[in-house]
Amino acid sequence: MRIGELARRSGVSERSLRYYETQGLLTSERTPGGHREYGEWAVDRVIRIQILYAAGLNSRTIAGMLPCMRDTDGGPSEIATQRLVDDLLAERDRIDTLIGNLVRSREVLDEVIGTASEAVKPR
Template sequence: MRIGELARRSGVSERSLRYYETQGLLQSERTSGGHRHYAESAVDRVIRIQTLYAAGLNSKKIAKLLPCMRDADGRPNEIATPTLVNELTTERDRIDRMITDLLRSRDVLDEVIDTAADGATTDPASLARRR
């Protein structure tokens, strides 16, 4: 498939797809006319790349990780090195801390929202100001 089709099917811009290629995250073949042509499996790979970016990994780590991930057929492509496993464990721990912090922030916001909502409906001055 051509780059426009991959962009449409994966929800990623053509510019991002070109960037992924320069970073070694994605591969294409060139047609005789110089156009990029991607395999069908590129859609899943791009979605996987996007997921890893969303998790906070940078392109260098993603490039090291992708060959170790299972391919579309469910087969592992390569064995992860102990160094990569340690790096990924560190990343997972960082994500876990972020999740904990975000949950704590949400709890604080819920308390403020509940307090504000309760105060807004029972405080006569608030009701008078609304009118």
């Protein structure tokens, strides 16, 4: 598929897809005319990259994770290292901490909403 179709199917701009290529997160074949061509696996890859960016990971970290990503093309392309596993565990711990902080923030906000709601109720 061409870059425009990948952008449409993944919900990511063509500019972002080009950036992913420069960062080594995505690869394409080139047609004789120089157009990018992607396999079906690229849709899953791009969606996963977006999720990882949304979780706060940077492109270098994501690039290190690619050997362990299973796209529809069959699975990991390289053997993972212990360092990669350790880095992934650290990222998961960081995300767990963020989730815990968000839950606590929501609880405080709920308390404030409750107090504010009581204050505006007619007596």
